[in-house]
Amino acid sequence: MATSTHPNARPPFYRDTQVIAILMQAFFLILVVAAGWFLYTNMTTNLAAINNASGGRLSWSFLGQTAGFEISEGPAFRPEQSYWRAYMVGLANTLRVSVAGVILATLLGVSTGIARVSNNWLLSKIALTYVEVIRSTPLLVQLLFWYFGVIATLPAVKEAAEWPGLAFLSNRGIFITWPFLTESGAPWFWWLVGGAVAGAVVAWLRRRHLVHQGLPGGGLILGVATFFLVAIVGFFVAFSAARLPDTIAYELKRGDRGTLFADADGDGKYKPEIDRALPYVPITLLDAGGQPLATETTDGDGAFRFFEAPAGGTSLTWTTPPPVFLSEPERQGFNFRGGLSLTPEFVALLLGLVVYTGAFIAEIVRAGINAVPKGQWEASRAVGLGTADTLRIIVLPQALRVIIPPLTSQYLNLVKNSSLAIAIGYPDLFYVGRVIVNQSGAEVQMILVVMATYLSFSLITSLFMNWYNRRVMIIER
Amino acid sequence: MTTDIHSANWVNPNHPTPAGKPPATQVGVVGWLRANLFSGVGNSILTLVTLGVVYFVLTGLVRWLLGAYWEPVWANRKLFAVGPYPTDQLRQPAAVLLVVCALFGVSAGRWGSIIRSLAIGLGALLSVLAILPIGMQAQLLMGVAVALLVIGYLVGLKVPIATRWLMLAWLASLVFTAIVLRGGIELPRLGIAWSFAPLVDPGLYGGLMLTMILAIVGITLSFPLGVMLALGRRSTMPVIKYFSIIYIEVVRGVPLITILFLAMAMLPLFLPSGWSSPPGLVRVLTAITLFSAAYLAENVRGGLQALPNGQYEAAEALGLRHWDKLRFIILPQALTKVIPALVGQFIGLFKDTSLASLVGLLELVGIGKAVIQQPEWMGVPGGAAKEVYIFVAFVFFIFNFGLSFASRKLETKLGVGKR
Numbered sequence: 001m002a003t004s005t006h007p008n009a010r011p012p013f014y015r016d017t018q019v020i021a022i023l024m025q026a027f028f029l030i031l032v033v034a035a036g037w038f039l040y041t042n043m044t045t046n047l048a049a050i051n052n053a054s055g056g057r058l059s060w061s062f063l064g065q066t067a068g069f070e071i072s073e074g075p076a077f078r079p080e081q082s083y084w085r086a087y088m089v090g091l092a093n094t095l096r097v098s099v100a101g102v103i104l105a106t107l108l109g110v111s112t113g114i115a116r117v118s119n120n121w122l123l124s125k126i127a128l129t130y131v132e133v134i135r136s137t138p139l140l141v142q143l144l145f146w147y148f149g150v151i152a153t154l155p156a157v158k159e160a161a162e163w164p165g166l167a168f169l170s171n172r173g174i175f176i177t178w179p180f181l182t183e184s185g186a187p188w189f190w191w192l193v194g195g196a197v198a199g200a201v202v203a204w205l206r207r208r209h210l211v212h213q214g215l216p217g218g219g220l221i222l223g224v225a226t227f228f229l230v231a232i233v234g235f236f237v238a239f240s241a242a243r244l245p246d247t248i249a250y251e252l253k254r255g256d257r258g259t260l261f262a263d264a265d266g267d268g269k270y271k272p273e274i275d276r277a278l279p280y281v282p283i284t285l286l287d288a289g290g291q292p293l294a295t296e297t298t299d300g301d302g303a304f305r306f307f308e309a310p311a312g313g314t315s316l317t318w319t320t321p322p323p324v325f326l327s328e329p330e331r332q333g334f335n336f337r338g339g340l341s342l343t344p345e346f347v348a349l350l351l352g353l354v355v356y357t358g359a360f361i362a363e364i365v366r367a368g369i370n371a372v373p374k375g376q377w378e379a380s381r382a383v384g385l386g387t388a389d390t391l392r393i394i395v396l397p398q399a400l401r402v403i404i405p406p407l408t409s410q411y412l413n414l415v416k417n418s419s420l421a422i423a424i425g426y427p428d429l430f431y432v433g434r435v436i437v438n439q440s441g442a443e444v445q446m447i448l449v450v451m452a453t454y455l456s457f458s459l460i461t462s463l464f465m466n467w468y469n470r471r472v473m474i475i476e477r
Numbered sequence: 478m479t480t481d482i483h484s485a486n487w488v489n490p491n492h493p494t495p496a497g498k499p500p501a502t503q504v505g506v507v508g509w510l511r512a513n514l515f516s517g518v519g520n521s522i523l524t525l526v527t528l529g530v531v532y533f534v535l536t537g538l539v540r541w542l543l544g545a546y547w548e549p550v551w552a553n554r555k556l557f558a559v560g561p562y563p564t565d566q567l568r569q570p571a572a573v574l575l576v577v578c579a580l581f582g583v584s585a586g587r588w589g590s591i592i593r594s595l596a597i598g599l600g601a602l603l604s605v606l607a608i609l610p611i612g613m614q615a616q617l618l619m620g621v622a623v624a625l626l627v628i629g630y631l632v633g634l635k636v637p638i639a640t641r642w643l644m645l646a647w648l649a650s651l652v653f654t655a656i657v658l659r660g661g662i663e664l665p666r667l668g669i670a671w672s673f674a675p676l677v678d679p680g681l682y683g684g685l686m687l688t689m690i691l692a693i694v695g696i697t698l699s700f701p702l703g704v705m706l707a708l709g710r711r712s713t714m715p716v717i718k719y720f721s722i723i724y725i726e727v728v729r730g731v732p733l734i735t736i737l738f739l740a741m742a743m744l745p746l747f748l749p750s751g752w753s754s755p756p757g758l759v760r761v762l763t764a765i766t767l768f769s770a771a772y773l774a775e776n777v778r779g780g781l782q783a784l785p786n787g788q789y790e791a792a793e794a795l796g797l798r799h800w801d802k803l804r805f806i807i808l809p810q811a812l813t814k815v816i817p818a819l820v821g822q823f824i825g826l827f828k829d830t831s832l833a834s835l836v837g838l839l840e841l842v843g844i845g846k847a848v849i850q851q852p853e854w855m856g857v858p859g860g861a862a863k864e865v866y867i868f869v870a871f872v873f874f875i876f877n878f879g880l881s882f883a884s885r886k887l888e889t890k891l892g893v894g895k896r
Contacts, residue, residue, distance in 0.1 A: 021713070021714050024714065024717075025714045025715070025716040025717060028716055028717055028720075029716050032720065039747045042746065042747050042748060042749050042750070043743070043746045043747055045750055046745070046746045046750055047746065049750065119512075119513065119516065119520075120513065120514060120516075120520050120523055120524060120527075121513035121514055122513075122514060122524055122527050122528065122531075123523065123524075123527055126527065126531065132878060132881075133874060135877075135881075136824075136828075136873060136874045136877035136878045136881065137828070137870040137873050137874055137877075138828035138829070138831040138842070138870075138873055139828070140831045140832060140834070140835075140842055141831060141842055141845075141866055141869050141870045141873065142870070144842070144845075144846070144862075144866055145862070145863070145866040145867070145870065148849070148860070148862035148863075148866070149862045149863040149866055149867075152860075152862070153859050153860075153863075416731070416732040417732065419732040419734050419735065420732075420734065420832075420835075422734070422835060423835055430732070430734065430735070434738070443742050443743070444743065444746075447735070447738070447739050447742070447743070450731075450735055451727075451731050451735055451739075454730060454731045454732060454735065455727060455730045455731060457730075458726075458729070458730030458731075459730070462726075
């Protein structure tokens with residue numbers, strides 16, 4: 001009618017799709033803002049009714065207040081420090097269990113996934129049973145089983161189960177023989193970091209050179225060799241230049257125990273905020289006549305206690321420690337000294353997360369290997385490659401494209417699932433957040449902080465995954 | 478036909494050797510063993526080592542299972558089933574079970590395939606429970622439930638009920654469940670108060686019944702929201718698109734427990750001051766619905782993306798308007814494609830309901846924790862923890878394994894993942 005005589009005329013606004021789209025979006029926006037405003041005003045009035053002081057506004061000053069509670073493990077934390085520092089300790093604990101969990105779960109998952117596609121019937125059926133049982137059971141039940149059913153039923157310290165020279169298992173934790181970096185080893189750590197950087201740079205340069213020349217191969221071997229070279233050189237340099245600090249001093253109490261530390265203010269007393277404790281230093285206790293009574297090594301906190309010596313020591317001498325000290329746990333009274341000590345909560349959480357996530361990673365690896373067309377297997381067999389070589393050279397590189405995106409999601413799931421630590425008392429960031437809420441009453445603020453933390457983990461993972469997907473995606477027309 | 482070897486018509490004068498049997502080491506049991514277990518030196522050693530490990534693990538497990546103290550689980554079977562629901566009103570959950578079984582049977586008859594496999598599994602489970610000596614009334618109930626399942630199946634086969642009536646019946650059954658379990662309806666804001674039995678406080682729902690309620694209501698309520706979010710994410714209108722993206726990414730980026738605590742603490746804060754505080758069950762259901770909707774949106778988006786563009790274009794060429802296009806062409810195909818993923822999501826949600834125990838609800842895991850704390854079992858060496866948690870894990874395993882088995886059969890039928 002009227003529009004057909006003008007080819008470019010627009011229909012009336014109530015039938016014009018562009019106008020309708022804009023109107024609908026405006027309507028939707030108004031709806032969302034109205035709902036948000038409704039919820040917000042409700043929240044502020046209700047909050048004002050509860051805490052009259054703040055008048056309903058969200059204040060963030062509680063973060064600087066004294067915490068007043070202890071955290072059972074993680075970086076050193078004292079109750080006088082602030083809520084914010086407590087939250088940071090919780091975050092460190094989450095990262096600790098997440099990194100260990102990701103590494104172990106990947107190892108377990110990849111081997112189980114390969115076992116699933118193996119042609120050994122027994123192995124593949126066992127892997128199938130493991131995956132099916134673990135994936136069908138909730139993680140919370142598995143965690144509670146590991147903690148209350150397994151770890152809590154380990155023997156007491158007095159009768160702790162022992163792997164000779166390696167570890168002790170008891171219901172107060174697992175204690176493992178572990179190498180630690182000592183005072184003279186600390187500079188070596190920086191040499192290792194430098195070596196890693198140098199190795200990466202050398203590998204990249206070599207690869208660029210080879211690509212430029214059109215030759216095959218990569219820079220991996222050269223990079224690794226560079227890293228080891230720098231590490232060994234650094235070891236000897238650090239060892240020969242190793243010196244204990246000049247301000248070294250000690251506190252000796254009751255003739256057989258005390259602390260070895262670097263006295264920053266020269267007053268001879270150990271103050272944790274100013275002075276630095278010296279761990280893993282070999283020391284000798286001398287009596288009044290200068291005769292050596294016993295030798296020991298300071299433990300991880302710089303403290304020492306001579307259990308076997310008579311309590312008659314008056315002075316102490318020390319020697320420069322080697323860069324790496326292999327610390328073995330020893331039973332001392334109701335606990336173990338030395339070695340790496342893992343609390344029952346950490347072990348239960350780690351076990352639960354690794355076993356659970358490993359099953360999902362196994363399925364992802366299996367799906368990835370199965371996604372490679374059968375023709376690839378047949379062609380590589382025709383060329384004469386065996387199973388292991390086929391997997392390594394042909395199948396796994398192609399499978400990686402299918403495996404990596406869901407694998408990074410599973411890593412993210414592991415980090416999110418570590419929040420279940422609240423069920424067994426491991427002080428991760430969610431648990432510490434709840435304690436902060438209980439003590440300070442700042443419910444809304446802490447929920448926002450906790451959600452923001454997990455969201456940033458998830459954002460970092462998505463960014464990585466998008467970058468990886470763009471790099472390897474097959475461009476279709 | 479000569480015996481001259483150079484002729485074109487040469488015939489071999491020797492009798493051909495009779496076809497022999499294949500060598501004994503290649504076929505039958507021995508052949509299978511050689512191929513699958515002992516195909517090489519490394520493989521054989523692996524098999525022997527694995528056999529040894531399996532033997533030790535299995536004998537230890539069986540010995541423990543037979544010698545374990547199962548009394549805490551057996552004595553509390555009512556708690557594990559329905560939680561602290563009033564014992565004299567157990568007819569109400571029983572009625573719900575019977576109605577659901579009948580409806581399930583009818584759906585199995587009408588829709589077949591995956592629903593039928595699930596119904597067979599459910600029937601087997603109920604029959605086992607009818608045989609175990611759990612108590613006369615409970616066994617009778619299980620027997621009647623199996624009978625209703627079978628009758629419903631036969632009815633479904635014979636009577637051609639339209640899908641929309643069956644869907645309506647399922648939705649009505651949800652409302653029926655809510656009313657019957659509560660004992661009536663009580664909405665003080667709207668002034669409705671009707672009851673046919675003493676009203677049961679929702680805090681008394683528990684056990685496997687509560688787990689089922691949380692999972693089923695969760696996925697049902699999150700379905701419309703999830704589909705809307707998926708469509709919104711693919712929309713060309715930027716406001717709606719970014720709102721959907723932000724919602725989906727935020728909810729998928731945080732653990733469920735965070736959202737549970739958020740709902741428990743903040744839902745009363747968000748409601749106007751005059752309203753009464755919603756019961757814990759409602760708060761947890763809200764959290765589960767909001768959480769599940771984001772994951773469902775991603776699954777449905779996968780289905781929408783898998784649909785060839787030609788479908789959208791053909792629908793538009795036919796002149797279908799936006800909502801008709803969705804209703805008749807797009808959504809039926811997309812949703813059918815994502816059924817396996819939806820089953821996987823339901824399994825995940827079923828497992829995630831266990832987190833409700835951390836906010837005070839007494840579903841299966843919560844009852845397990847409460848049973849362990851009961852004073853009767855304090856003197857048991859090693860505590861009742863192992864047996865109770867193994868039992869709870871076993872219950873979850875039965876349901877989830879059954880669901881994933883049915884889903885795998887469906888995937889095989891649909892031909893997913895074949896060459």
